[in-house]
Amino acid sequence: MEKEQKHHKEKSNSNISRRTMIGGAVAAAIIPVVSSFTKYIQAGVPVLSLVIDDPTKKIGPGPGKLGKRSPFEQPVKKPSDISSRSPLQDFYSTITPSDLHYERHHAGIPSIDPNQYELLIHGMVERPMKFSLADLKRFPSFTRICFLECSGNFRTGKEELTPQDILGLTSQSEWTGVLLSTLLREVGVSDKATWLIAEGSDAAVMTRSIPIKKALDDAIIAYGQNGEAIRPEQGYPARLLLPGWEGNTCVKWIRRIEITDQAYMAREETSKYTYPVNGKIRMFSFEMDARSIITFPSFPQKVEKGWIEIRGIAWTGRGKIIKVEISTDAGRTWGTARLQEPVLDKAHTYFRYLWQWKGDATEILSRAVDETGYTQPSLKQLVDARGADLGGYHLNPVTSWQIKPDGSVLFKPENWK
Amino acid sequence: MKSAKKTKLAGMPGRLCLVITAGAMLVGLMAANSSGLNSKYPPLFKDTTKWPATFGFGRTATVAEIAKWDISIRPDGKGLPTGDGNVSKGAAIYTLKCAACHGVSGKEIPGIKLPAPALVSDTAAKSKPKTIGNYWPYATTLFDYVRRAMPYNLPGSLTDDEVYSVTAYLLSANKIIQPDAVLNAQNLPKIIMPAKKIFVVDDRKGGSEVK
Numbered sequence: 001m002e003k004e005q006k007h008h009k010e011k012s013n014s015n016i017s018r019r020t021m022i023g024g025a026v027a028a029a030i031i032p033v034v035s036s037f038t039k040y041i042q043a044g045v046p047v048l049s050l051v052i053d054d055p056t057k058k059i060g061p062g063p064g065k066l067g068k069r070s071p072f073e074q075p076v077k078k079p080s081d082i083s084s085r086s087p088l089q090d091f092y093s094t095i096t097p098s099d100l101h102y103e104r105h106h107a108g109i110p111s112i113d114p115n116q117y118e119l120l121i122h123g124m125v126e127r128p129m130k131f132s133l134a135d136l137k138r139f140p141s142f143t144r145i146c147f148l149e150c151s152g153n154f155r156t157g158k159e160e161l162t163p164q165d166i167l168g169l170t171s172q173s174e175w176t177g178v179l180l181s182t183l184l185r186e187v188g189v190s191d192k193a194t195w196l197i198a199e200g201s202d203a204a205v206m207t208r209s210i211p212i213k214k215a216l217d218d219a220i221i222a223y224g225q226n227g228e229a230i231r232p233e234q235g236y237p238a239r240l241l242l243p244g245w246e247g248n249t250c251v252k253w254i255r256r257i258e259i260t261d262q263a264y265m266a267r268e269e270t271s272k273y274t275y276p277v278n279g280k281i282r283m284f285s286f287e288m289d290a291r292s293i294i295t296f297p298s299f300p301q302k303v304e305k306g307w308i309e310i311r312g313i314a315w316t317g318r319g320k321i322i323k324v325e326i327s328t329d330a331g332r333t334w335g336t337a338r339l340q341e342p343v344l345d346k347a348h349t350y351f352r353y354l355w356q357w358k359g360d361a362t363e364i365l366s367r368a369v370d371e372t373g374y375t376q377p378s379l380k381q382l383v384d385a386r387g388a389d390l391g392g393y394h395l396n397p398v399t400s401w402q403i404k405p406d407g408s409v410l411f412k413p414e415n416w417k
Numbered sequence: 418m419k420s421a422k423k424t425k426l427a428g429m430p431g432r433l434c435l436v437i438t439a440g441a442m443l444v445g446l447m448a449a450n451s452s453g454l455n456s457k458y459p460p461l462f463k464d465t466t467k468w469p470a471t472f473g474f475g476r477t478a479t480v481a482e483i484a485k486w487d488i489s490i491r492p493d494g495k496g497l498p499t500g501d502g503n504v505s506k507g508a509a510i511y512t513l514k515c516a517a518c519h520g521v522s523g524k525e526i527p528g529i530k531l532p533a534p535a536l537v538s539d540t541a542a543k544s545k546p547k548t549i550g551n552y553w554p555y556a557t558t559l560f561d562y563v564r565r566a567m568p569y570n571l572p573g574s575l576t577d578d579e580v581y582s583v584t585a586y587l588l589s590a591n592k593i594i595q596p597d598a599v600l601n602a603q604n605l606p607k608i609i610m611p612a613k614k615i616f617v618v619d620d621r622k623g624g625s626e627v628k
Contacts, residue, residue: 107566122483130482131475138474142462185458186471197489203572205565207489218461256486265492265555267562271547274616277628281552281612285619318623372623385627394621 075100078164082106083150084233085168089295093340094313094348095145096171098226103233104150104169106268107203110253114229114237119183119221123196123259126188133237136221139178139186144220144243146346147172147315149288151246151273154395159402159410163295166399166411170315172348173234175241176224180215184259193259197266198240201255208249209263210242214286218243221254244317244346245286246394248273275391288317290376291396292324292351292368302407303357310337310353316370317346323369324351330363330400337366357403363412365400383416390416490561494606497560500577501601504594507586510579514568523548523590533569537590540611550591554616556608560584581605 052058069075075090077100084103086096096102103109114133122128150169155161193212200206210219220241223230230236235252242250248268263269263284274283292314297303314324324337337351351366367376379397383390400412454470490496511523520526523537525546538548549559564580566572575583585600594600594608621628 107569107572120478120483120486122478122487128478128483129475130478135474139472140464140468179461181458181461185454186475189457191457199486199489203566205488205573207561207565216457216459258487258489260491262491264489264561265558266489267558267566270555270558270616271549271553277617279615280617281554281615282619283616285621287621287623289621289623370623373625374623375625377627381627 077102078168079103083169085164086171088163088168088170088293088313089298089301091295091313094172094350095226096173098173098228098231098234101171101173101225101231101234102148102150102169104247105202105233105252106206109232110200110202111232112201112237112253117237117255119238119255119257121183121187121257121259123257124190124193124261125184125259126190129187131183133223136178136183136223136238139182141176142179142220143174143176143224144218145172145174145344146241146243147288147348148241148247148250149315149317151248151285151288151393154392154397156399156411156413158413160299161411161413162300163293163298167291167293169247170348173225174227175220175222175230176227177220177222177238177241180219180221180240180257181217183221184212184215187259189259192261194261195259195263197256197258197260197264198249198251198254199256199258200235200239200251200253202253206248206251206268207264207266208251208269209266209284210240210249211286212259214242214245242286244288244319246273246288246317249286273393275393276387276389277385278387285394286317288315289394289396290314290316290318290321290368290370290374292366292376293399294326294364294366294401297364297403297409298401299409299411301409303403303409304407305357305359308355308357310355310364310366312351312366313348314351314366314368314376315346315348316368316372316374318374319371320345320347321349321368322371324349324353325367325369326351326353326355327365328355328357328362331365331398334367359405361405362403363400364403365398367398379414379416388416488561488565490557490564492555492557492606494557494602497557497602497605498577499602500581501599502578502581502583502585503599504582504585504589504596506579507582507584507589510575510583511586514571514575515583518569523587536587540591540593548591549587550593550611552612554610554613556584556588556593556610557606559587560605 075087077084077086082105086100086102117133119131119136147170153167153169155166196210196212196215198208198210221238222241223238225231225234230239238254239252240250240254269283274281292312294310294312296311297308310326314321320343324339325334326337327334335353337353340350343349369375376396376398382395382397402410402412518531518533519536520531523535525535535546536549538544538550540550544551553559560580563583564575581600585594585598588594589596589598
């Protein structure tokens with residue numbers, strides 16, 4: 001009941017502020033010194049009304065405290081009840097703006113006071129310890145770029161799907177934090193330890209079992225994202241980051257790490273994040289295998305005859321992408337895309353491929369190859385390897401876009417059952 | 418700062434194998450870590466300064482602090498609290514606190530999308546949907562998850578006895594335990610779940626093979 005009332009109050013507040021905004025918009029039409037163009041857009045004022053005939057003849061707004069996007073650019077995430085997808089088709093390169101990073105929560109986003117925050121490391125250690133956020137920040141720090149991806153990241157089933165719909169549960173940031181190995185060195189891990197339990201402080205107290213080997217390899221307790229404090233949706237004030245591993249293992253809002261010698265078989269590693277393979281259920285699938293997607297051209301864009309630069313991203317949890325191949329004839333022949341340097345370890349890699357379209361109906365596809373020699377498989381190859389009862393996890397098939405003679409672009413859904 | 422000791426901090430970023438001078442206590446710490454801060458905590462980056470054996474940031478956690486947060490239950494039952502629960506009490510709690518999202522019976526209702534997954538089915542591995550009966554490999558996970566995350570609108574609000582009861586009810590509804598069973602820390606980990614035999618560890622390794 002109390003919750004309902006609170007909801008109602010928030011709602012009426014937003015009504016008031018909307019009215020205020022509209023008033024502001026009118027003023028803005030007269031005086032071009034404005035506080036927030038974005039709000040006008042939300043209030044339904046046409047973008048065109050914001051355009052000044054000749055910007056060289058009017059002084060614009062001065063410097064502000066927070067930057068904002070041009071009102072002409074409105075990339076947004078696409079939320080469901082449990083996740084929100086990154087608008088991959090809106091990105092020109094591989095760092096995801098933090099407010100457009102995908103989300104996947106198991107019991108919402110917790111509100112955590114950074115001054116109260118503590119990380120407990122205990123179990124098979126010489127000295128169980130608690131670290132405040134300030135403590136974590138005092139340790140030698142480390143920065144790297146890597147992607148995150150939900151292992152359930154794949155949608156198909158109809159032609160009217162955007163890259164965001166199909167593969168929007170991946171994003172990339174530059175992360176900063178303390179290496180987990182630095183913290184484990186501080187507490188002294190028993191030689192007999194083989195696993196750790198990572199636990200979040202969300203309302204699901206989300207837990208995963210992680211092999212110690214990964215912790216000592218490249219795991220990070222991250223508190224920075226793209227140069228600023230990590231966003232609440234991504235684990236504020238601190239999260240576990242396991243480069244290349246399925247997003248769910250990178251426990252957000254991390255509060256406890258228990259060093260142990262066995263997996264605990266938590267709900268998210270048994271009844272979830274597992275999938276059927278030839279009559280068995282595969283568990284502890286950590287690494288994200290190589291995949292790619294063409295983000296331009298894609299639905300609902302339209303293309304014109306002539307030169308088109310096909311663009312997209314490729315990535316692998318097993319190291320670096322070494323090659324992205326493109327087919328513009330429905331998979332009959334393949335050419336090699338140009339990779340944007342530097343190609344980073346376990347990172348989204350931007351690719352480009354020049355193509356002259358003559359106006360015929362065709363299909364365009366991309367497939368990624370990683371440094372282990374793994375080539376992104378077709379859906380048929382995955383079905384052949386795992387059986388027709390594929391689950392939704394770790395499903396990384398080559399996908400294709402249909403180009404119609406009128407220039408429209410449609411996803412090509414494939415069925416396998 | 419008298420006692421000097423040659424110590425290789427090989428595992429450390431930097432690993433210039435410098436001669437370090439340290440107080441007796443520090444030397445003791447290093448000895449405890451033997452030759453291998455190096456090999457044990459392999460460095461991901463090279464630092465320009467030799468790292469100390471410890472930085473001294475953070476503080477020792479107390480037993481009470483650990484106990485307060487350490488809520489994980491292991492498959493062998495470690496972590497299970499004292500107390501017990503039975504099927505009939507669990508059924509009553511289920512009706513009151515679980516049925517609104519998981520359905521009156523916990524079974525899938527064709528044509529209706531419940532707010533939360535179905536929990537009850539027969540235990541045939543091929544049967545759909547995925548439930549406790551046909552897809553959960555460990556009974557301890559059920560206790561662990563219900564206690565930490567359920568009910569969804571009031572997570573962590575059930576007493577340990579109530580969690581034992583809900584666990585008993587759900588296992589009974591899936592015909593894994595008898596309706597008159599009483600669950601506790603001793604017998605819960607002994608339950609063999611029907612799905613356990615079908616779980617296998619990931620064997621993908623990269624390379625040319627698609628798995």
